[in-house]
Amino acid sequence: xxxxxxxxxxxxxxxEFWTLLVMGGLVLLGTLAAFFYIExxxxxxxxxxxxxxxxxxxxxAIFLIVAASxxxxxxxxxxxxxKKMYKARAPxxxxxxxxxxxxxxxxxxxxxxxxxxxxxxxxxxxxxxxFAVNVLFYNGFFAIVGLYLITLMTRNxxxxxxxxxxxxxxxxxxxxxxxxxxxxxxxxxxxxxSALYAPMFIIYSFGYGLAxxxxxxxxxxxxxxxxxxxxxxxxxxxxxxxxxAAGLYFxxxxxxxxxxxxxxxxxxxxxxxxxxxxxxxxxxxxxxxxGVLPLLMIFSPGAxxxxxxxxxxxxxxxxxxxxxxxVTIIGGQAFPLNLFPGYAQSSSFFDGIVHAYxxxxxxxxxxxGGIAIAFLITVIAVRVLKFMPEDDFKDIDLDAxxx
Amino acid sequence: xxxxxxxxxxxANNDRRDFLKVGAGVAGLALAPGVLFYGISAEGKAPDAPxxxxxxxxxxxxxxxxxxxxxxCATACATENGLSGQTGPQxxxxxxxxxxxxxQTGAEHNLPMLCQxxxxxxxxxVCPTGASMKRADGIVLVDRHICIGCRYCMMACPYKAxxxxxxxxxxxxxEVPRGQGCVESCTFCVQRVDRDETPAxxxxxxKDGHMAMMFGDLRDPNSDIARALQSYxxxxxxxxxxxxxxxRYQGI
Numbered sequence: 001x002x003x004x005x006x007x008x009x010x011x012x013x014x015x016e017f018w019t020l021l022v023m024g025g026l027v028l029l030g031t032l033a034a035f036f037y038i039e040x041x042x043x044x045x046x047x048x049x050x051x052x053x054x055x056x057x058x059x060x061a062i063f064l065i066v067a068a069s070x071x072x073x074x075x076x077x078x079x080x081x082x083k084k085m086y087k088a089r090a091p092x093x094x095x096x097x098x099x100x101x102x103x104x105x106x107x108x109x110x111x112x113x114x115x116x117x118x119x120x121x122x123x124x125x126x127x128x129x130x131f132a133v134n135v136l137f138y139n140g141f142f143a144i145v146g147l148y149l150i151t152l153m154t155r156n157x158x159x160x161x162x163x164x165x166x167x168x169x170x171x172x173x174x175x176x177x178x179x180x181x182x183x184x185x186x187x188x189x190x191x192x193x194s195a196l197y198a199p200m201f202i203i204y205s206f207g208y209g210l211a212x213x214x215x216x217x218x219x220x221x222x223x224x225x226x227x228x229x230x231x232x233x234x235x236x237x238x239x240x241x242x243x244x245a246a247g248l249y250f251x252x253x254x255x256x257x258x259x260x261x262x263x264x265x266x267x268x269x270x271x272x273x274x275x276x277x278x279x280x281x282x283x284x285x286x287x288x289x290x291g292v293l294p295l296l297m298i299f300s301p302g303a304x305x306x307x308x309x310x311x312x313x314x315x316x317x318x319x320x321x322x323x324x325x326x327v328t329i330i331g332g333q334a335f336p337l338n339l340f341p342g343y344a345q346s347s348s349f350f351d352g353i354v355h356a357y358x359x360x361x362x363x364x365x366x367x368x369g370g371i372a373i374a375f376l377i378t379v380i381a382v383r384v385l386k387f388m389p390e391d392d393f394k395d396i397d398l399d400a401x402x403x
Numbered sequence: 404x405x406x407x408x409x410x411x412x413x414x415a416n417n418d419r420r421d422f423l424k425v426g427a428g429v430a431g432l433a434l435a436p437g438v439l440f441y442g443i444s445a446e447g448k449a450p451d452a453p454x455x456x457x458x459x460x461x462x463x464x465x466x467x468x469x470x471x472x473x474x475x476c477a478t479a480c481a482t483e484n485g486l487s488g489q490t491g492p493q494x495x496x497x498x499x500x501x502x503x504x505x506x507q508t509g510a511e512h513n514l515p516m517l518c519q520x521x522x523x524x525x526x527x528x529v530c531p532t533g534a535s536m537k538r539a540d541g542i543v544l545v546d547r548h549i550c551i552g553c554r555y556c557m558m559a560c561p562y563k564a565x566x567x568x569x570x571x572x573x574x575x576x577x578e579v580p581r582g583q584g585c586v587e588s589c590t591f592c593v594q595r596v597d598r599d600e601t602p603a604x605x606x607x608x609x610k611d612g613h614m615a616m617m618f619g620d621l622r623d624p625n626s627d628i629a630r631a632l633q634s635y636x637x638x639x640x641x642x643x644x645x646x647x648x649x650x651r652y653q654g655i
Contacts (some may be wrong), residue, residue, distance in 0.1 A: 042570040042583050050566050053554040113552015113584030120549050124532040131531035131555050187525060187644060188561030194431060228552035337563050339516070339640055340655075343503040347516065348477075348490040349563065351501055355492075 016223075031369025034362040035110045043113065046363050051355035052333045059325045060367035061107030063208065064203055064374060065138075065179055068100035068322065069172040070209020071403070072145065076172070079148075081113040085232055089217070090165075091387040094149045095381050096208075096374075097172075097217060098142060103374030105138055110366050130181045137175040141259055153385070166286045176202045182327065189334030190267035196257070200250040205323065207243035211317035214240065216378065218311040220388060227307070229391065234304040241298045244317060248291045251324075263341065270335050270354070271327065278331040281323040290320010299324025330357055422613050425599045452511050459541040460520070460591055461621040462605070463628050463637065466654035468615035469513040474500050474618065476515045479607030483592055485576035488597050495566035495581075497589040498604055503655070512655050515604065515616070517562040518543055518589035519640060522648035526556035526565065526588075536584075541621075552584040587649075621627065621649065 040043060048055040053246050075094050078087030109115055125132045148164045151157040180201030186192035214236055255272065258264040271278050294313035295373075303309050334355045339345060345352035359367075381387060480498045481488035490496060498517040504510070520543045526535045527543065534550035537543050545556075553583040557565045566587040572581055581587055592602035596646040600606075605616040619628035631637075 043567065044493050044569040048558070049569070050495075051492060052564075053557045053567060108553075113554070113586070114550065114582075115552075117549070117551045120532055121551050121553075124534075124549050126527075126530055126533040129529050129555075131529060131553065137530060182555075185529065186558055187642065188559070195592045333558070337561065339501075339562060340503050342507065343505055345501060345503050347499045347501040348474075349496045349499040349516075350492060351499075351516075351563065 017379070020379050021376065024372050024379060027368055027372035028376065030365045031110065031372060034365035034369075035115075036061075038111075038362055038366070039115065045360060047357055047359045048363070049355075051279050051336075052330060052357040054329055054333065055111075055357065056326075056359040057107050057111040057366040057370075058328075059191055059213070059322060059329050060370050061104045061111070062179070062329065062345060063322055063325045064100045064104030064107065064370045066104075066176060066325075067207045067208035067318075068097050068104060069141070069176045069179070070205030070207065071100060071213050072097040072168060072172050073080070073209055074168040074213050075148070075330060076165060077162050079152075079161050080169045080180065085391065088391050089213070089270040090161075091149060092153050092217065092220075092382075092387045092389055093213060094145050094152065094168075095387050096213060096258055096377060097145050098149075099374040099377035099381070100212065101138060101141060103151070103370035103372070106373045107367060107370030119321060127282065130178055131186050134175070134178045134182065137171070137178050140171060140266045141168075141175055144171050148233065173202060174206045183332070184260045188333055188337060190270070190338065191328070194254060194257075196254050200247075200254060203243065203246045203250050204321065205315055208321040210240050210243055211314040211321070213320065214310060214314035217389060218239055218307060218314070220382065224388070231305055233307055237298045237303060237310045239294055240310075240314060240317065244291055244295055244298075248287070251286070251291075266338075267335050271331050275331065275334070278327055278334065282331075285323025286320050286327055288320075289316050290301055290318075290323060294320075323354075394398075414565065436467060454538040454540040454542070456539040457477075457622060458539075459522075459621040461541070461619065461628060461649040462517075462591070462602075462649065463617040463631055464514055464650065464652050465615050465617075466512045466514045466652055468613050469500075469515065470613055470615075470625070471502070471513050473513075473561040473611065473613065475607040475611045475613075476604035480589070480592075480624065483576070483595070483603035484579045484590075485572075485574070485581065493567075493569040495568060495587060497564075497587070514652060514655070516562060516564070516640075517604070517650065518560075518591075519562050519646070520589075520591060522647035522649070525559040525561065525644075529555045529559040531555065538593075542596070543588070544590055545588065546595065547558060547580055547582050547585055547588055549629055550582075550585040552586065557584055560588075561644055561646070 007016035046055060057114075072093055074086050074092075075097075077083050078085075078090045078093075079212060109118060112118070114120075121135060125135070128134065144164065145168055148161070148168045151161045151164050177198040179199040180199070183192040184194055184197035218228070239300065258268050272282060273279055297303060297309055297313040297316075300309070303313075334357060336350070336352055339351065373387045410514055430628055477496070477498050477500060480486065482495060486495050486497065498515050499516050501516045503512050503514070520537075520541055522541065526542050529535075532549045532551055534546045534548075535543070535556045536546060552567070554567055557567060559564070564584050567586050568581055568583050571583050576579055580588075587622065592600075592604075595602060601618045605618045608614065608616040617628050617631060619626040621629055621632070623629055626648060631653075632651060635653050637653045638655055639648045639651060640648075
């Protein structure tokens with residue numbers, strides 16, 4: 001079976017590999033062009049301003065960072081919790097984690113006001129800053145997951161896989177806690193300032209990461225004309241459903257808590273009802289496309305026999321995840337800071353009014369650059385090394401998945 | 404030496420002594436105030452000495468004296484610090500005039516809003532590189548050399564007091580270096596404070612006769628600002644956040 005499913009040099013279709021590489025390369029070239037253009041002219045050529053300071057590049061970048069930690073879950077379930085089916089998928093899971101984190105961080109770095117000072121960010125640490133703590137977590141993540149992949153792929157290091165896998169699992173939980181806390185620690189803004197952001201981002205990461213894994217695995221299987229086993233598909237889709245439902249639950253708790261607090265009413269009314277694009281993206285994107293619809297698809301009759309349906313459901317989760325990030329990041333900034341509760345406020349600095357934000361082409365190019373980086377790393381890695389999941393069916397409890 | 408020559412010589416010596424005595428006296432009189440002022444200025448701080456924690460610079464704004472339509476403080480700030488004075492969404496504004504109206508009572512107030520120079524500044528807490536920092540004398544600044552332009556401080560500031568430099572800069576004030584891609588905010592005109600002058604906004608407000616802004620050392624019980632804070636009810640903006648701001652408001 002192994003000869004049929006590999007995607008490495010011996011059996012992959014070479015011309016199609018190069019086509020993928022050129023496609024990803026062209027997108028990345030556009031990203032670099034946008035980066036140098038913004039670097040030269042300043043952020044005045046973007047839609048970001050002194051009101052909405054983080055824009056579309058951050059939406060893509062933070063999504064990738066959150067999904068990167070989540071995609072490692074597949075490996076963790078295998079190595080830490082000993083599930084054979086997931087163990088077979090651990091190498092691909094680790095690879096995607098590294099690739100997506102690299103893409104996400106690339107997006108953040110390319111949008112810095114002074115990207116030339118990246119070395120400063122690596123040498124000056126304010127340890128009270130959750131941002132600085134995140135930098136340490138990201139670097140550690142690369143090192144630990146890299147080591148984990150080495151133990152997975154080196155025969156005489158296999159005995160360390162469990163220990164390193166456990167470390168990677170704990171590290172990723174801490175990392176996503178810190179990523180969520182970037183927003184949770186923003187004390188003054190109505191949209192943030194909640195400890196719920198840390199566990200909520202962990203749950204989101206479970207969903208986005210598994211969805212990304214299912215999408216990539218589906219493409220790899222299709223590429224090699226392999227049908228995924230129905231029972232494996234069933235398990236993956238059911239796990240995805242659990243994560244989607246948990247994500248919806250945390251979202252509901254966050255907003256219901258806010259609705260209980262009178263001081264948050266204006267913000268919730270803005271985000272959920274009257275804020276134009278934000279309620280649309282929240283209800284239509286995050287809740288319906290990224291939550292309710294995938295759940296209906298996953299539990300529809302015949303889903304366990306339909307890889308395309310599960311693939312589509314996973315793709316919708318990724319789209320809904322981007323909508324969630326847009327609502328969280330841009331929506332949270334678009335709502336004005338309330339300096340004087342109980343007062344109507346106005347000034348030349350746009351106090352008291354909802355801030356408009358329209359991303360420019362340059363930001364879109366910066367944003368998709370992170371995806372291009374993750375895509376290229378994945379394509380090259382699966383070409384040169386063996387990351388294709390190979391199931392040994394005699395070890396798997398195939399009757400466990402019923403629905 | 405003849406007797407006559409000796410007398411001429413002694414007269415000349417006496418003249419020289421008298422000249423030196425008078426000269427020393429005049430020089431002493433001229434220098435003494437300078438030495439005296441140097442000794443007592445800014446709590447004993449020499450121009451190149453580091454900021455002292457014995458001082459905490461602060462500002463008191465009397466909103467009842469802040470005139471509707473007047474923006475002298477913002478104009479003076481822009482002139483002093485080399486800002487364009489433009490008010491587009493991507494332009495820097497280190498100080499702005501706010502108009503607020505109580506939704507229950509209809510009471511209206513005008514006030515300048517600027518960096519509140521918090522004792523526990525969120526911008527300093529969140530800055531990954533330590534570029535956002537607080538001087539010993541309480542002035543919150545951005546170190547232009549290690550700001551990477553991530554804008555997390557702008558997300559964290561409760562007062563929307565920070566601006567990001569969105570475009571290349573020309574004709575900068577050498578005393579106030581700014582930089583494209585860096586975040587900036589009110590410095591209390593630190594270059595003036597270190598020369599024992601008041602911030603440009605305070606000076607402009609006084610010059611226009613409004614006297615709505617008072618600047619001084621919050622830790623000196625004899626300073627005008629400390630006495631005013633003891634005498635009148637004053638407010639911290641977003642006092643619920645517990646940041647202990649260096650800027651206080653009277654009349655709201």
